[in-house]
Amino acid sequence: MQISLIPKDELARMVAVHRMAILDTAPEERFDVLTKEAVEKLNVPISTITIIDEKREWFKSCQGLGNKEGDRAASFCGHALLETNIFIVEDTLKDPRFADNPMVVGSPFIRFYAGIALMDNKTGQPVGVFCVKDIKPRNLSLEEVSILTNLAGRAEKELNKGQ
Numbered sequence: 001m002q003i004s005l006i007p008k009d010e011l012a013r014m015v016a017v018h019r020m021a022i023l024d025t026a027p028e029e030r031f032d033v034l035t036k037e038a039v040e041k042l043n044v045p046i047s048t049i050t051i052i053d054e055k056r057e058w059f060k061s062c063q064g065l066g067n068k069e070g071d072r073a074a075s076f077c078g079h080a081l082l083e084t085n086i087f088i089v090e091d092t093l094k095d096p097r098f099a100d101n102p103m104v105v106g107s108p109f110i111r112f113y114a115g116i117a118l119m120d121n122k123t124g125q126p127v128g129v130f131c132v133k134d135i136k137p138r139n140l141s142l143e144e145v146s147i148l149t150n151l152a153g154r155a156e157k158e159l160n161k162g163q
Contacts, residue, residue, distance in 0.1 A: 002097040004078025009125070014054065016120035016137030020159060023051055023058055030135045031061035034155050038062045038132050040142075041147050046108065046133035049118070049155050050077040050132035052126075060128070067107060074102055075128040086145060089113045091137035112138045121160040130155045 007013055024105065032047050038047035042098030046064035049058045056122035057075040059068050072078050076098070092098040092111050103110045130152035140148070 001074065001099075001101045002074040002079075004075055005082060007082060007126075012123065013125040013127070016123045016125040017051060017053055019122075020051075022060060022159065023053055025060070025090075027061065027131075030158050030163075031155065032063075032081060034130070034151050034158075035061040035063045038148065038151050042144055044112075044131050044132040044134045045140065046110075047131065048077075048133075049159075050075075050115075050131055051127060051128040052078060053079050055160065057129075076101075076110070076113040076133070077105070077115055077131055080108075080113075080129045080131060081117050081126045083117060085116075087113075087115050088140065090139055093137075108133070109135050111136050114140060114148060116149060118152065118156045120126070120157055122154065140151075 004123050007043040014109050035047040036050060040100065048059045049061040052061055052072060056069045057077050062068060089095050089098060090112060092104045098104055110133045112134035115129040118128040118130055131146060
């Protein structure tokens with residue numbers, strides 16, 4: 001398994017994450033409506049709005065998973081956080097970075113992942129990821145990419161409200 005890398009400007013990124021004061025806050029309908037919409041429109045079992053802190057990925061909103069956080073090193077979102085465009089893994093078992101990932105070989109048995117980094121508007125730093133996951137391999141159509149991009153944009157706008 002390839003662990004997710006730490007950005008060169010991690011300190012500045014973490015300042016942005018903590019300034020948002022969203023970590024470990026209660027669920028909010030304004031975020032839950034977006035992950036629910038992703039599950040319905042993209043026909044996936046899992047969607048999250050994930051905030052990445054020093055050692056974990058924490059789910060501000062989560063559909064389809066029982067846990068509310070995970071290890072950053074093993075997270076798919078840790079990889080997506082560093083991308084400037086959508087990050088897609090069509091079949092995790094065919095991708096050497098993820099084939100032996102604990103979330104692939106064990107519960108929830110992720111076989112597909114797509115995520116888009118969420119940015120802090122004040123600093124331009126990535127603070128989290130809007131993602132969808134499936135338990136079977138798949139490709140996203142252009143329309144589905146557009147839906148995911150739109151939902152991520154709406155999530156980013158909500159994260160930046162009041163900043």
